[in-house]
Structures are given as C-alpha cells and as structure tokens.
Amino acid sequence: MASPIPTKKLKDEATCAICLSLMTNPVSISCGHSYCQKCIMDFLQNPNFIVAGKEKFCPQCRAPFEEQSLRPNKQLGNLIQAIKEMSHEIVCEEHGEQLQLFCEDEGQLICWRCERAPQHKGHTTSLVEDVCYGYKKKLLEAVTYLSKLNNECVNMKVLTTEQISEWKGKIDVQRKRIKSDFKSLHSFLREEEKLYLWRLKKEEEQTIRRLKYNNEILEEKQSELQCAILELELKCQSSPQILLKDVKNTLNRSWAVKLERPEAVSLDLSTTCNIPELYFDVKRKLRSYQVNVTLDPDTAHPKLIISEDRRQVTLGCCQENLSSSPRRFSAFRCVLGCEGFSSGRHFFEVYVGEGTGWDIGVCRENVQRDQHMNQMPESGFWTIKLCKEKGYIALSSPPVHLHLSEQPLVVGVFLDYEMGYIAFYNMTTGSQIFTFPKASFSNTLQPYFQVYPYSPLFLPSSDE
Incomplete structure (x- = not known):
C-alpha cells in the first residue's frame, strides 16, 4: 500500500482550484496552472470574472491568458487515474469480489469465485500478498536491466555525438585542403x-x-x-x-x-x-622540369658539412684547411647549388623534414656573401624561410608571413627564367606555398640554401 502522506500530496496537486475535486479532463493555461475543462470553460463564460477589454485572468495567480492557450494535460490525467486506482480496491468485473488471488498460469488477478470457475481449474494460484514481493523483485531486476541498457544507450549517443563532431572536423579539413x-x-x-x-x-x-x-x-x-x-x-x-x-x-x-x-x-x-x-597532376608537371641539384663546396660556409655525394648539408664545427675562395659565404651559414640557370624552366626539391629552421630558394650568382648580405629580391635573393619565432616567411619586399595548413616535409622550387616566375610548393600535398611577384632576370641564378642547428637539408635526385 502506498504511504498516505505522498498520496495526499498527489491529491492536492491534482485538485481543481475551482471545484476543489480531482480534475476531470484536466487542461493547462499559459501560466502553467491546470483546471477541469468544464470548470475553466464555465469560469470563462461568467461575466463577473471578465474585466474591461475582455481580458481573462487565471483564478489562482491572476496572470492574463487567452482562451486559445488551453491545452489538454494528458500527463496530469494519467496521474489522476493512478490516484483513483490507489484510492479504491480493485474488484472483479465479473463477480464483484475483491481480487485477492493471483493466477500464475494466466498471469492475472482473480477472485475466489474465479478460482473455482472452469477456466482456472488446475491452475496455480496464490494470495496477492504472497507473490507480490517476488514479482516486485523481478520488476526491480527488470528495472536494473533496462537502466543498464539505458546507460549503454546514453554512452552510445555520446559516442555518436563525438563521431559526428570528429567527422565534421575531418570534412572541414578536407574541404580546406x-x-x-x-x-x-x-x-x-x-x-x-x-x-x-x-x-x-x-x-x-x-x-x-x-x-x-x-x-x-x-x-x-x-x-x-x-x-x-x-x-x-x-x-x-x-x-x-x-x-x-x-x-x-x-x-x-x-x-x-x-x-x-x-x-x-x-x-x-x-x-x-x-x-x-x-x-591531371601538378606534381607530375612540375617534376617534368626537375633537375639534379648538387651542393657546391667552394661556396659553403666553413661550419657547413657537405656529404660525399654533395646532396646533404649539416651545420657542424668550423672546418680547417678549406680552400680560399671568393665565392665562399663568410658571415651566414649558406651554400649554393652547382647548377646555374640562365634560361628555360627548372624545378628542384629539398627535403627539410621536421627541421626547425631553413632558408631555401634561388639567388644571382654574384650576390654579396659577407656581413652586408641582404636576403631580399632587390639584392638578388628569392627565398622563403622557417624560423622558430615567426614561422614561415616569404622574404619578399616587404616580407610576407605564410599560414600553412600542413607542415611541408619536402619543398619544391620552380623557376621559369623567361617569364620571371619563381614559386614554392609543398610537395607533401602538391599545394602552392608562395609565388614571388614577376621579376626580370639578367644574370645566372643558382639554388640557395641556409642551414640552421639540428636542421639538415637533403637534395633528392630526380630518380627518387
């Protein structure tokens, strides 16, 4: 049996403030209060409760509302029906006797006369009080099972929401790419x-x-x-x-x-x-102009170490017994490629890996190589660089900060001498990094590299 105190509270909530009885066909108005449908309609038709302007007010809180705002409150109706069922003993519809027995075979409540009827002959029956606890326990087990499924459902919903967010993120990245x-x-x-x-x-x-x-x-x-x-x-x-x-x-x-x-x-x-x-393929087109670039030791700064095949350069200790050459860089740790370009179209790649700093591009063969070197187009340099503090920069006039969506592991340099065109590409994705404004070349151009600590540069051959 339900406790009388909660039942009384439920009854108070379900009581109509107009007729003071359990509501019949409860309806709600815009302020949230509910009444019997008949009571509120009679209230609306009573001229004594209508003020000037034909405004209507809630009988409890006096909040104005429109007649069109009336909505059936089905949940409250179900609650009132449950209160009525708790307030009265359920009796057998056929015999009018109290339903004090439970038929296990049929799974229904019966009275003592139903038990003696032919349709229940030989069935297992028990007192309601005797079987109630067992079935309550089973119902609680079912609640536990369904609650577990509900929790799994909630977790799957969370996972699905995360997957939606992750998928949208991937789509956004792919769209930008x-x-x-x-x-x-x-x-x-x-x-x-x-x-x-x-x-x-x-x-x-x-x-x-x-x-x-x-x-x-x-x-x-x-x-x-x-x-x-x-x-x-x-x-x-x-x-x-x-x-x-x-x-x-x-x-x-x-x-x-x-x-x-x-x-x-x-x-x-x-x-x-x-x-x-x-x-069809930008990378394939670029590589159709690829040249095998090797490093020129006679131009390398004394602290640069060049591999035997002249394809890799690393920053190290100052080397002794180097040949004296006016072509050698003395102030900045730079080196040029052996190849010179005075006409045509040319393309070469530089593997920069995950280095934290590098300068790559082309320069005129007669650029300054001492402390007065100015790495700008007007001084004969067309380069881009990566530095720890400022990220990727195109050393144009003025310099341009580059915002790259992906870190390039291989940088491609493309030169069209007659057109005055120099462009840089991220060969990992095939996307363009930067294009210098059109220039007019009159001297031989050479590949240019500046090397930083822990950031070696490697020149792959056209066959790799």
Whole structure:
C-alpha cells in the first residue's frame, strides 16, 4: 500500500482550484496552472470574472491568458487515474469480489469465485500478498536491466555525438585542403596559360617576320619582271630598226631570267598545349622540369658539412684547411647549388623534414656573401624561410608571413627564367606555398640554401 502522506500530496496537486475535486479532463493555461475543462470553460463564460477589454485572468495567480492557450494535460490525467486506482480496491468485473488471488498460469488477478470457475481449474494460484514481493523483485531486476541498457544507450549517443563532431572536423579539413589544392592548381594553370600564350606570340612573330621577308623579295622580283616586260613591249611597238637592234641579246637576257622561290615557311603550329594533362597532376608537371641539384663546396660556409655525394648539408664545427675562395659565404651559414640557370624552366626539391629552421630558394650568382648580405629580391635573393619565432616567411619586399595548413616535409622550387616566375610548393600535398611577384632576370641564378642547428637539408635526385 502506498504511504498516505505522498498520496495526499498527489491529491492536492491534482485538485481543481475551482471545484476543489480531482480534475476531470484536466487542461493547462499559459501560466502553467491546470483546471477541469468544464470548470475553466464555465469560469470563462461568467461575466463577473471578465474585466474591461475582455481580458481573462487565471483564478489562482491572476496572470492574463487567452482562451486559445488551453491545452489538454494528458500527463496530469494519467496521474489522476493512478490516484483513483490507489484510492479504491480493485474488484472483479465479473463477480464483484475483491481480487485477492493471483493466477500464475494466466498471469492475472482473480477472485475466489474465479478460482473455482472452469477456466482456472488446475491452475496455480496464490494470495496477492504472497507473490507480490517476488514479482516486485523481478520488476526491480527488470528495472536494473533496462537502466543498464539505458546507460549503454546514453554512452552510445555520446559516442555518436563525438563521431559526428570528429567527422565534421575531418570534412572541414578536407574541404580546406581541396580548396587549397585547387587554388594552387588555378595559379599554376594561369602561369601555364601565360607561358603558352607567350610562346604562341613568339612563334607568330617569328613566322610572320619570315613570311614578310619572303614577300619583300617577291615584290622586288615582280618589279624587276614588270620593267623587263615593259621594255620588250616597247621594243615590239618600235620601228624595225629599233626592234632588231641588239634583239638577240635582249632575247637571251629575257629567257635567262629565273624566278627563285623563297624559303618555304611551315604553317604547322609547334606551340600546343594539352590542358587535360596539365590539369591531371601538378606534381607530375612540375617534376617534368626537375633537375639534379648538387651542393657546391667552394661556396659553403666553413661550419657547413657537405656529404660525399654533395646532396646533404649539416651545420657542424668550423672546418680547417678549406680552400680560399671568393665565392665562399663568410658571415651566414649558406651554400649554393652547382647548377646555374640562365634560361628555360627548372624545378628542384629539398627535403627539410621536421627541421626547425631553413632558408631555401634561388639567388644571382654574384650576390654579396659577407656581413652586408641582404636576403631580399632587390639584392638578388628569392627565398622563403622557417624560423622558430615567426614561422614561415616569404622574404619578399616587404616580407610576407605564410599560414600553412600542413607542415611541408619536402619543398619544391620552380623557376621559369623567361617569364620571371619563381614559386614554392609543398610537395607533401602538391599545394602552392608562395609565388614571388614577376621579376626580370639578367644574370645566372643558382639554388640557395641556409642551414640552421639540428636542421639538415637533403637534395633528392630526380630518380627518387
């Protein structure tokens, strides 16, 4: 049996403030109070409770509300039904007797007369008080089981929420990567377009120049032939004496005239561009211009150690017995590549790994190499760098701080000498890092490297 005190509290909560009885068909208004549906409707129709302006107020808290705000309160209705069931003994619908027995076979409450009826003959029956504890225990076990499932459900919901967040994060990263890759691709294709249009223009100018030259020669020949024809026509119209004068030499000269054909000029275009191939793979296109760069020991600062194959450089102790060379860097720990570029397109890669500092790019072969060296384009340097304090920087004028989504392990350097184009790529992702403003080159350019502690640089060959 339920405790009378909680039951009384429940009854108080479920009692209508208008009729002071358990609510029938309870409805709620906008302020949160509930009443019998009939009671509140009668209240609304009573003119004594309507003030000027036809506003209606809650009978308990006097808060204004609209009639349209009435909503059935099904939960309160179920609670009232439960209170009614606790307040009265349940009786058998068929016999009107108290249901004091429980049929184990049928799993239902029965009265003593039901027990004697044919439909329950031979069934196992027990007093309600005797079986209640056992079934209550089973119900509590079921509650424990369902609570465990509920906790698992909650944990799975938390996990699913975390997975949604993680998945959205991955999608966001991938979206940024795709945008960055296509931005690099667009930039690369624009430069490719400029190059091919420049080549096409040069081819046009060259062919037009040759054709115009041929045309000038033909015009001179045509003028010469027209003069000869006019001379012969005049001779034919003259007197016999003039016509026959030196006639044989005139005829011999006329038949000796030959028309030399100008040099043939091909009208087949040599500048062609395969757009799908360019679009297919930026890295593959870049590597089609790759050159094998090796380090020049005669330019290396005394503290730089170069490997035997001249592909790796490390910062170490100052070396003695080095050859004296005016090409050697004396103030900054730099070294140049052996290869020089004075025309064409070239590409080389530098493995920087997870080093904390490096400077990479190209420079003019005649740059200053002492303490007055200024690593800027106006002084002949086109480089980018990584430093601990400021991160990635393009040493342009003025310097530009670079915000990279991923750390490059391999940096690619691309040079188009005629176009004045120098660009840097993250070869780990194939995305562009930075492109210098267009320059005009007049000297030989060489690969340039500056080395920092614990950050060796390695030059992979084009076969690797």
